[in-house]
Amino acid sequence: MSIFRVLLSIIFPPLAVLDKGCGSVLIVLLLTLAGWIPGVIGALVILNKDTNMVYNKPSYPSYPTTNHRTRCDY
Numbered sequence: 001m002s003i004f005r006v007l008l009s010i011i012f013p014p015l016a017v018l019d020k021g022c023g024s025v026l027i028v029l030l031l032t033l034a035g036w037i038p039g040v041i042g043a044l045v046i047l048n049k050d051t052n053m054v055y056n057k058p059s060y061p062s063y064p065t066t067n068h069r070t071r072c073d074y
Contacts, residue, residue: 005047013043020046 009016032039
């Protein structure tokens with residue numbers, strides 16, 4: 001999160017989260033219409049989220065890397 005984004009979220013919160021998706025912009029816009037402070041807080045929370053948590057990227061490969069047996073054949 002850059003200083004420019006923080007200042008933009010204080011001045012006009014929906015514009016700060018424009019690249020986070022339509023849902024985020026809509027939520028922050030509704031919060032800003034309800035009050036300026038909830039809009040700023042919502043924008044800062046959305047900007048502070050980690051992208052790995054949003055997309056749930058696994059840290060391991062999703063395909064088998066070796067030819068292990070899947071059954072026990074004795």
